[in-house]
Amino acid sequence: MGREISNAPTNQKQQSSMAYTVEQLVAVNPYNPDILPDLENYVNEQVSSQTYSLNANLCLLRLYQFEPERMSTQIVARILIKALMATPAPDFSLCLFLIPERVNICLTMCLYLSLQTSRFRQFWDEVAKSRHILEVVPGFEQAIQEYAVHVLSLTYQKVRRSVLAEAVNIEGPSLDKFLDHHIANSGWVIEKNESKGQLIILSRNEFNHPELKKSTADGVPLDKIARIIPILG
Amino acid sequence: MAVATSYDHEQPIPGDSAAAGYDPNYVPDSVKSFVVHMYRHIREKNVYEIHQMYETSFQSISDRFFKDAPWPSVDSVAPYVDNDHVFCLLYREMWFRHLYARLSPTLKQRIDSWDNYCNLFQVVLHGVVNMQLPNQWLWDMVDEFVYQFQSFCQYRAKMKNKTEQEIALLRQFDQAWNVYGVLNFLQALVEKSTIIQILEQEKEGLEQFTATDGYDYSGGSNVLKVLGYFSMIGLLRVHCLLGDYHTGLKCLLPIDISQQGVYTSVIGSHITTIYHYGFANLMLRRYSEAIREFNKILLYIFKTKQFHQKSPQYEQILKKNEQMYALLAISLSLCPQVQLVEETVNLQLREKYGEKMMRMQRYDEEAFALYDELFSYACPKFITPSAPSYEEPLVNYNQDAYRLQLKLFLYEVKQQQLLSGVRTFLKVYSTISIGKLSTYMEVDEPTLRTILMTYKHKTHAVDSDGKITSNADIDFYIDDDMIHVVESKPAKRYGDYFMRQIVKLEGIMTDIDRIKLEDDSRVEILISHGIRSKREGGENHRGAGIQAGMSGIQDCQGRG
Numbered sequence: 001m002g003r004e005i006s007n008a009p010t011n012q013k014q015q016s017s018m019a020y021t022v023e024q025l026v027a028v029n030p031y032n033p034d035i036l037p038d039l040e041n042y043v044n045e046q047v048s049s050q051t052y053s054l055n056a057n058l059c060l061l062r063l064y065q066f067e068p069e070r071m072s073t074q075i076v077a078r079i080l081i082k083a084l085m086a087t088p089a090p091d092f093s094l095c096l097f098l099i100p101e102r103v104n105i106c107l108t109m110c111l112y113l114s115l116q117t118s119r120f121r122q123f124w125d126e127v128a129k130s131r132h133i134l135e136v137v138p139g140f141e142q143a144i145q146e147y148a149v150h151v152l153s154l155t156y157q158k159v160r161r162s163v164l165a166e167a168v169n170i171e172g173p174s175l176d177k178f179l180d181h182h183i184a185n186s187g188w189v190i191e192k193n194e195s196k197g198q199l200i201i202l203s204r205n206e207f208n209h210p211e212l213k214k215s216t217a218d219g220v221p222l223d224k225i226a227r228i229i230p231i232l233g
Numbered sequence: 234m235a236v237a238t239s240y241d242h243e244q245p246i247p248g249d250s251a252a253a254g255y256d257p258n259y260v261p262d263s264v265k266s267f268v269v270h271m272y273r274h275i276r277e278k279n280v281y282e283i284h285q286m287y288e289t290s291f292q293s294i295s296d297r298f299f300k301d302a303p304w305p306s307v308d309s310v311a312p313y314v315d316n317d318h319v320f321c322l323l324y325r326e327m328w329f330r331h332l333y334a335r336l337s338p339t340l341k342q343r344i345d346s347w348d349n350y351c352n353l354f355q356v357v358l359h360g361v362v363n364m365q366l367p368n369q370w371l372w373d374m375v376d377e378f379v380y381q382f383q384s385f386c387q388y389r390a391k392m393k394n395k396t397e398q399e400i401a402l403l404r405q406f407d408q409a410w411n412v413y414g415v416l417n418f419l420q421a422l423v424e425k426s427t428i429i430q431i432l433e434q435e436k437e438g439l440e441q442f443t444a445t446d447g448y449d450y451s452g453g454s455n456v457l458k459v460l461g462y463f464s465m466i467g468l469l470r471v472h473c474l475l476g477d478y479h480t481g482l483k484c485l486l487p488i489d490i491s492q493q494g495v496y497t498s499v500i501g502s503h504i505t506t507i508y509h510y511g512f513a514n515l516m517l518r519r520y521s522e523a524i525r526e527f528n529k530i531l532l533y534i535f536k537t538k539q540f541h542q543k544s545p546q547y548e549q550i551l552k553k554n555e556q557m558y559a560l561l562a563i564s565l566s567l568c569p570q571v572q573l574v575e576e577t578v579n580l581q582l583r584e585k586y587g588e589k590m591m592r593m594q595r596y597d598e599e600a601f602a603l604y605d606e607l608f609s610y611a612c613p614k615f616i617t618p619s620a621p622s623y624e625e626p627l628v629n630y631n632q633d634a635y636r637l638q639l640k641l642f643l644y645e646v647k648q649q650q651l652l653s654g655v656r657t658f659l660k661v662y663s664t665i666s667i668g669k670l671s672t673y674m675e676v677d678e679p680t681l682r683t684i685l686m687t688y689k690h691k692t693h694a695v696d697s698d699g700k701i702t703s704n705a706d707i708d709f710y711i712d713d714d715m716i717h718v719v720e721s722k723p724a725k726r727y728g729d730y731f732m733r734q735i736v737k738l739e740g741i742m743t744d745i746d747r748i749k750l751e752d753d754s755r756v757e758i759l760i761s762h763g764i765r766s767k768r769e770g771g772e773n774h775r776g777a778g779i780q781a782g783m784s785g786i787q788d789c790q791g792r793g
Contacts, residue, residue: 030480031416054479062477066412068619088695090517093641097476097516101637116648118686121679154689154701158713163682199713207693207703208710210719224732231739 061098080108085143124169161198257306272314284367375463385410386616390631412618426461478513520568559611562586566593
C-alpha cells in the first residue's frame with residue numbers, strides 16, 4: 001500500500017479480523033476484569049500490525065485503574081505511544097486522565113507537551129534521544145509527520161520549505177521525495193521564489209481559505225418548519 | 234392526620250442508631266399512615282398520589298419527627314404493609330437516603346444500603362415488579378446509588394483514622410460498593426430495559442416513550458424502562474468521576490440532548506446530565522459545545538427556579554447552578570465565544586465572575602490560581618475506585634484523583650498560555666507580518682510560528698471520523714510571512730428568530746385562552762399537566778401554563 005496522507009490518522013485504523021473479536025469483547029463486557037489479558041495482547045498486536053483501537057485501550061486502562069496491582073507499565077507506555085500517533089485526536093489526554101500520577105510516563109509526556117505546543121524541533125530532538133523505545137512501534141514517525149502536515153495545512157496557504165522541513169523532520173533529497181508524493185496525492189504546488197527559496201502551496205481547505213467555508217446561515221431545518229405548521233394552519 | 238405524638242425528643246448521636254432516645258421499633262401514627270397509604274397507592278398504580286406522598290409527605294414527616302434520627306426500622310413497619318417484599322426494599326431505599334442526607338452513615342450502614350440496592354435492582358432486573366413509580370423517585374434511586382458509591386470511595390480512601398474494626402469490615406465485605414458491581418448494575422439496567430432500542434424505535438414512530446414521559450398507560454410497569462434510561466445518565470456520571478470522559482459521553486449517546494426528553498422531566502436529572510456533559514466536553518477541549526449547553530441549562534434554571542423553591546432539591550439546584558457558572562467562566566476564558574451566551578446568562582456571569590474572568594485572561598501566576606480555584610470549586614468529586622492496601626502505613630488517598638484531574642487541566646491551561654496574547658493582537662489587525670507580530674509579542678519568529686500553529690491546533694477539534702470543527706472566535710491564515718485575519722461574524726439567523734417568535738406568540742395566546750377558561754377547566758388542566766404542575770405547588774395553573782409555553786421555546790432554541 002502506498003503512503004496515504006490525510007488529515008485524519010486513517011492509516012492506523014484498519015481493522016484486522018482479530019480486532020473484530022476484541023472489539024466485540026469490549027462491547028459486550030465493558031466492565032469485566034476477565035478480558036484484561038486479551039486486551040493486553042491486543043495492544044501488542046496493534047503495535048505490530050499498525051492498527052489502533054482507542055476503545056479497547058481505554059477499556060484496558062480502566063481495568064488497570066480498578067485493579068492497579070495488575071497494571072503493566074510497559075503496556076501503558078505502548079498505549080500512550082499509539083495514542084500520541086493519533087494526534088490531533090485527543091486520545092493521549094483521554095489516556096492520561098486514567099493513569100495514576102505515580103506511574104512514570106516522562107518520555108511520552110514530554111513528547112506530548114512539545115507536540116501540543118507545535119514545537120516540532122524540540123519534539124524530533126527528543127525522539128532522536130529515545131530512538132530505542134520508539135523504534136519498537138512501527139509507523140511512529142510517519143504518523144507524527146501526518147499530524148505536522150495537518151496543523152500546517154490548517155495554518156498556512158503557502159509555507160517556506162525550511163519551515164516544513166523542520167516540522168516533518170525531513171531534509172534534502174528525502175524531502176524532495178516527500179514533496180513529490182504530496183504534489184501527486186494532495187495537490188501541493190511548489191513555487192520558486194528568488195529571495196526566499198521554495199514556497200510550498202498546501203492543499204486548500206476551509207481553514208486556510210476561509211472563503212471555502214460553506215454558509216449554513218440561511219437554512220431553516222425541516223423539523224422546525226413542521227413545528228409551526230399546525231400553528232399557521 | 235396524626236398530631237405530634239409522644240415521640241421522645243432526646244438528641245440521638247448522629248450516625249449511631251443505637252443511641253439513647255431513638256427506638257427503631259417505635260412507629261408514630263403519621264408514619265403508620267404514610268406507609269399504609271403509600272403501599273395502597275403503589276398497588277393501585279396511582280402515580281399522582283405516590284408522587285405527592287414521596288415529594289411532600291415524606292419531607293414533612295422527616296422534618297417533624299426525624300430531623301436528626303433515622304426513620305423507624307423496616308421490620309417495625311412491615312406488618313402494616315403485609316410484609317410486602319418489594320415495598321420493604323423501597324422503604325429501606327428511602328430510609329437510607331434520609332440517613333445519608335441528615336446523619337453520617339456508619340460503615341455497617343453503608344454496606345447494608347449496598348445490599349439493599351442489590352436486592353432492589355435484582356428484583357427489578359428479574360422483571361417481577363409491575364409498579365408504576367414517578368420519574369422523580371426513579372431518578373432519585375439512580376442518583377442516590379451513584380452518590381453513595383462516590384461517598385463510599387471517599388470514605389474508604391481516608392485510611393488514616395480507620396479503626397481495626399472498620400478495616401476488618403472493609404476486608405470482609407470487599408464486594409460492597411465495588412466499582413465493577415456498581416458499573417455492572419447500571420449497565421444491566423440499560424441492557425435489560427432495552428431502552429436504547431426503545432429510543433431507536435421511537436425515532437421511527439414504532440414506540441412511545443418520550444411522549445408519555447416514560448410512563449406506561451397500558452397497564453405495564455415503567456420501572457425497569459425508566460431506571461434503564463436514567464442509568465445511562467448514571468453511567469455518564471460514574472465515568473466522569475473516574476476521569477473517563479470519552480466513555481461517559483458514549484454512554485449518553487442514545488439520549489438526544491438537543492431535544493427535550495425524559496431526562497428533562499426531572500430537574501435533577503436535567504441538571505446532572507448537562508453538568509456532566511458540559512464538564513466532559515470542557516475536559517476534551519470542545520469548549521463551544523460546553524458553552525452552548527451550559528448556556529441553555531443556565532437560562533432554563535434562571536427562568537424556572539422559582540417553581541422549585543419548595544422542592545427538596547432546591548439547594549442542590551442552586552449549587553449546581555453556581556458551579557456551572559464557574560465552568561462557563563472557565564470555558565469562555567479559554568474560548569471567548571461570547572456570542573454563544575444569551576444576554577440573561579451573560580449578565581449573571583459578569584456579575585459573578587466578570588472581574589475574575591478579566592484576570593484569567595492575563596495568564597500570570599494569579600490567573601493560574603484562579604483557574605485552579607474555579608476548577609476545584611466546580612469539578613465533580615473525583616474518586617479512586619480501587620481498594621486500598623490494608624498494609625501499614627495507612628495513608629489517605631482521597632485527594633489523589635482530584636489532584637490528577639486538576640493537574641492535567643492546568644497543563645492544558647498552560648499550553649494555551651500565549652494564545653490569548655495572539656488573540657489580542659489579531660483582533661486589531663486585518664493583516665500583519667510575522668516579523669512585526671513577533672516584535673510586538675517579544676518572541677522570535679520561529680517561536681511565533683509555533684504559537685500560531687498551537688492556536689490553530691487548540692481551536693480546531695478533530696472528531697473520531699476526521700471531521701474538523703473550528704472553535705475559533707478569531708481565525709487567520711498565513712501566506713508565507715503574512716498573517717491574514719478572518720473575523721468570524723456570526724451570521725444573523727432571521728429564519729430562526731421568526732420561528733421562535735411564532736412559537737412564543739402561540740404559547741402566550743394559549744395561556745390567555747387558558748386563563749379565561751380557568752374556572753371551568755381546572756380539572757382538565759390539572760390532568761393535562763399531571764405531575765409537573767403538582768410539583769410546583771397547589772394553585773399554580775398559570776405557572777404551569779407559562780412553563781409549558783416556555784419549554785416549547787426552550788425546545789426550539791435547543792434545536793437551533
